[in-house]
Amino acid sequence: MSQISACLNKVKKPCYRFISTQEISNEKFKNKDKMLRSFLIPVCFWMAKKVKKNNTMIVGLSGGQGTGKTTISSIIKIILEKYFKLDVFKISIDDFYKTRKERIILSKKVHPLLKTRGVPGTHDIDMMLNFFRKVKAKKLKTLSLPKFDKSIDDRLSKNKWYKVKSKPDIVIFEGWCVGAKSQSTKQLIKPINSLERFNDKSMKWRKYVNLNLKNKYKKFHSMMDCLLYLKAENFALLRKWRLVQEKKLKIKNKNKKNSKVMNKQEVLNFMMTYQRITEHMFKTATKYSSIVMSLNGHHQITKLKYNK
Numbered sequence: 001m002s003q004i005s006a007c008l009n010k011v012k013k014p015c016y017r018f019i020s021t022q023e024i025s026n027e028k029f030k031n032k033d034k035m036l037r038s039f040l041i042p043v044c045f046w047m048a049k050k051v052k053k054n055n056t057m058i059v060g061l062s063g064g065q066g067t068g069k070t071t072i073s074s075i076i077k078i079i080l081e082k083y084f085k086l087d088v089f090k091i092s093i094d095d096f097y098k099t100r101k102e103r104i105i106l107s108k109k110v111h112p113l114l115k116t117r118g119v120p121g122t123h124d125i126d127m128m129l130n131f132f133r134k135v136k137a138k139k140l141k142t143l144s145l146p147k148f149d150k151s152i153d154d155r156l157s158k159n160k161w162y163k164v165k166s167k168p169d170i171v172i173f174e175g176w177c178v179g180a181k182s183q184s185t186k187q188l189i190k191p192i193n194s195l196e197r198f199n200d201k202s203m204k205w206r207k208y209v210n211l212n213l214k215n216k217y218k219k220f221h222s223m224m225d226c227l228l229y230l231k232a233e234n235f236a237l238l239r240k241w242r243l244v245q246e247k248k249l250k251i252k253n254k255n256k257k258n259s260k261v262m263n264k265q266e267v268l269n270f271m272m273t274y275q276r277i278t279e280h281m282f283k284t285a286t287k288y289s290s291i292v293m294s295l296n297g298h299h300q301i302t303k304l305k306y307n308k
Contacts, residue, residue, distance in 0.1 A: 039301040044079040061174040063230025066241025089168040093175025100154040111205040120212040140167040182214035195272035229289035
């Protein structure tokens, strides 16, 4: 029996169990065996070979809105833990969003669009850098890390935060703009959509976001050991997938008070704040990512490309 087959036999049941929690009645995962055998298990073998004893490996996992980053990173975590017996901690850049109160202050000081979570500049980057430094240190004391709840558009109370009690072998850090690079001032000039055209005529928002990418975000990206990139075919597809994502969030939080789940128009407006960086990553991230996973229109991985 090959190593891939042996791994599949070991992880199939827990992976399928997790996948079932991510499905809704009319959105079922297809070709699960192929996704595991041909793509995600080989990626895990590649990662496991790079792990060094007592040295936490930070793996960035990036991809546009709705590409399945949380699902893919969760399956990778299951495989690495069940078959390779590695200690894996997974967290999203979304968990490091500034609080709603902090973003309101930022929107008044810099630009109204910064009230909307998402773009570089709306995360607590110092908290992220501190986490990366501490997890990379030889000894690790218990870390408390934030949890963000999109349905209330704010952080959960501290008693519900993540607790990291021992030094992990691997940290999977996933997020839509993880690994994104800044643009030149010239590239910022032409508005990419109506939101930029009418809500950012002065380019103040674009410049602020870009400056953050150029400085502090570049610093934390340099601390990652590798980057996995989920590449969708186009931005229109991401809009479609993001609407499905919001539908799932609505089902999950239907009985929750003060829910901030968005309607269709709100999702489309929200996606416009992501468009510039996402489309820039379509062109550039495929060149500098360690592994590029290409997705088809049905959300399935069709190809792996290893760059390093």
